[in-house]
Amino acid sequence: MANDLDAETKRTIDELLRERMADDGIPGLSLAVADRDGIRYATGYGSRDLESNAPATAETVYGIGSVSKSFAALATLKLLDAGELSLEDPVAAHVDVDVPDDVTIHHLLSHTSGYPSLATAEALIARQMGVGEAGVPLGTREDFHAHVAGARDEIAGEPGDRWMYNNSGYTLVGEVIEAVTGGAYVDYVTREVLEPLEMTRSTYDHDRFESFEDRMTPYYPTGGTEDGEYDAYPVPMREHSAAAGGVLASVTDLVEYVRLHLRGGELDGTRLVEAGTIERAFDAHAETPSGEYGYGWRTREVAGEELIGHGGSIAVSSAYAGFGPDRDVAIALLATTSPGYGLAELGKGVFAAVTGTDPRDLPFFERRSRFEELSGEYESYRGVKEAEVEPEGGMLRLRIGGPIDDGDWTPLVPEDVAGGEFYTLSAAGDRVPVRFEEDDDDLSLYIDRWRLHRV
Numbered sequence: 001m002a003n004d005l006d007a008e009t010k011r012t013i014d015e016l017l018r019e020r021m022a023d024d025g026i027p028g029l030s031l032a033v034a035d036r037d038g039i040r041y042a043t044g045y046g047s048r049d050l051e052s053n054a055p056a057t058a059e060t061v062y063g064i065g066s067v068s069k070s071f072a073a074l075a076t077l078k079l080l081d082a083g084e085l086s087l088e089d090p091v092a093a094h095v096d097v098d099v100p101d102d103v104t105i106h107h108l109l110s111h112t113s114g115y116p117s118l119a120t121a122e123a124l125i126a127r128q129m130g131v132g133e134a135g136v137p138l139g140t141r142e143d144f145h146a147h148v149a150g151a152r153d154e155i156a157g158e159p160g161d162r163w164m165y166n167n168s169g170y171t172l173v174g175e176v177i178e179a180v181t182g183g184a185y186v187d188y189v190t191r192e193v194l195e196p197l198e199m200t201r202s203t204y205d206h207d208r209f210e211s212f213e214d215r216m217t218p219y220y221p222t223g224g225t226e227d228g229e230y231d232a233y234p235v236p237m238r239e240h241s242a243a244a245g246g247v248l249a250s251v252t253d254l255v256e257y258v259r260l261h262l263r264g265g266e267l268d269g270t271r272l273v274e275a276g277t278i279e280r281a282f283d284a285h286a287e288t289p290s291g292e293y294g295y296g297w298r299t300r301e302v303a304g305e306e307l308i309g310h311g312g313s314i315a316v317s318s319a320y321a322g323f324g325p326d327r328d329v330a331i332a333l334l335a336t337t338s339p340g341y342g343l344a345e346l347g348k349g350v351f352a353a354v355t356g357t358d359p360r361d362l363p364f365f366e367r368r369s370r371f372e373e374l375s376g377e378y379e380s381y382r383g384v385k386e387a388e389v390e391p392e393g394g395m396l397r398l399r400i401g402g403p404i405d406d407g408d409w410t411p412l413v414p415e416d417v418a419g420g421e422f423y424t425l426s427a428a429g430d431r432v433p434v435r436f437e438e439d440d441d442d443l444s445l446y447i448d449r450w451r452l453h454r455v
Helices: 007-024 065-081 105-109 120-129 141-149 167-181 185-194 206-211 239-245 251-262 275-282 344-354 363-374
Strands: 028-035 038-049 219-221 230-232 286-288 291-293 298-302 305-313 318-324 329-335 376-379 386-392 395-401 409-416 421-425 431-439 442-447 450-454
Touching (some): 028 251, 028 344, 065 105, 065 167, 065 185, 065 239, 065 275, 105 167, 120 239, 167 239, 251 275, 251 329, 318 344, 363 386
Antiparallel strands (some): 028 038, 028 329, 286 291, 298 305, 305 318, 376 450, 386 395, 395 409, 409 421
C-alpha cells in the first residue's frame, strides 16, 4: 500500500491549485497522485456544479479529451503483442479511406503522417455545444472519410518528415482497431483496458456518464478565460472520434491507468501488454516544441526530471495525466473547464511539489505571477491618458486611451519578464520598447513618450 504524501507537500499542492483556480476561474478540479504501489493522495477542489455547489471530489467524472489518445495507443500495442497487426502496416490496408499508401499506423500514432490538423474535433465539439457551426458534413463515417480524402492537397510533407498534431489520425487508428478486431472500438477498449483495470467510473457512453451522480457540469468561458465567467454547456460526446478524445473518467480511475504505464504494462498482477512493447509508446518518435512525442505521450523535462504525460481538452473540460518513471510518481488532474492553458502546466507544478521542488519556481508559475503583478489600470500625469494592462495567453496586452480616442489593444511581447522588459510593434512595423519600473510604492509603465503610473 502506498504511503500518503506528507502534510507539507499536500499543503503546497493545495495552495498552488486553489490559487490558480481562483485567479483563472476554474470552477472545479480533481487530483490524484500515486506511485507504483497505489494512490498516495486524491482530492477535489471547488465545485463540480456551481448551481448546487456540489463539491468536486476524487470520484467526480470528467471528460479527459486527448488523454484518450494513449488508450488508443495502448489498444494498438495490445494487438501488436497478439500479432494481429504491425505498426508499419499501411492504414489503407485496414481501412477503406483515401490516404497515401505510405501512411502507416506508426505515422498516425506519432502525428507524423504529413497531414495537418483537419479540425474535425473542433467542428464537432462546437456543433454539439451549440457555440458555432463550421458547415462541414461530419454526420457519418462516410462524411469523415470524404473530409479526409478531400484534404490530399493539404498534406505538408512526406510521412515521418514533420510532426503536426492531428485528431483525425487517431480517429483512423480507432477504425484500424475495429477492422482488426471485428467489433466496435469502444467495446474493445472497454473489454481489454477499462474492465481489467477495474476502471468502473470510466466510460465512452453518454447515458452511463449521466448515470453517475458525482459528475462534472461542463463550463465554457463566456467572455474569455481571464474574466472567470462561465456558462454551463452539454458534454460534447465524441462518438465519431472516441479514439481521439472520447473517454470520461475520474482521477482515481485515471491515475490507476497511469500506474499501469509507470509499472511497464502491468498493474497489481494484471498484465495488459509486455514491458518492451509499452515502452514504444514513450520513445522519441518526433520532436515537438514541448518535448519528444511518442504514441499518445509526450516527454518533458520538469525541474531537471523526466515527466511523461499528455493533456486534453473538450472546451468544457480539461485533463492531464503523467508520470515520472525515475521518481515513481503518477499524476491525474481533471477540471470542469479549459482555463486558457493546458492543464499540463498544473500537472508539472504538482510533479515539482511531489519531487521536492518549489512549483512557483517553474517558468509557467513565475510568469503567471509576474503578469498578475504588472496587470491593472495606469494613468499619465494628471490622468490625461489612461491605460489597462492584462494577461493574454503567454503575453500581456495593453490599451492606452485618452480624450481623443479609447485606444486599441496591442500585445506586449516578453523579453525579460522578471525585469519588466517587453516590446510591441508600431503600425509601420517598428519595434517599440515597453518597460515596467518599480520604485517604492510606484509601478510605472514606460512606452514611447508616455510614463503611466498604476492606480
